[in-house]
Amino acid sequence: MSKSLLVISRQAPWSGPSAREALDIVLAGGAFDLPIGLLFLDDGVFQLATSQDAKAVQQKDLSANLQALSLFGIDDVFACRHSLNERGLVSPTSAQPLSSKQISEMIDRYDQVITL
Structure with missing residues (x-):
């Protein structure tokens, strides 16, 4: 039986390679049918x-990777409600907003957690 994995992405898409690496891990796990979830937290x-204008900061656009999540069977996509509110972002349709308490409970349900 596969162990479940939660990837927590805490970096903005333009702050370095961490955002892309988190998405790559999730997509690779989905390709192998691993039970996997993705949580966007803080600047993530x-x-x-x-x-977003990725070219303005000389980065690759990650939006295509985000759109591909469902194609790879990644349905557990979450966002921290507090992080969204702090940064003035509306709740995205592509991620389920969670409270801090819900995040703690969710993390406990996964066997392994990777934070990038």
Whole structure:
């Protein structure tokens, strides 16, 4: 039986390679049918913002990777409600907003957690 994995992405898409690496891990896990979830926390919620200009900061656009999550069977996509509110972002349709208490309970349900 496969162990479940939660990947927590805490970095903005333009702050370095961590955001892309988190998505790559999740997509690879989905390709192998692992029970996997993705949580956007802190500045990681900026990955969910629409209308980003990745070229302006000389980065690759991650929106295509986010859109591919469901194609790889990744349905457990979450965002920290507090992080969204702090950064003035609306709750995205691509991620389920969770409270801090819900996040703690969710983390406990996964066998392994990776934070990037």
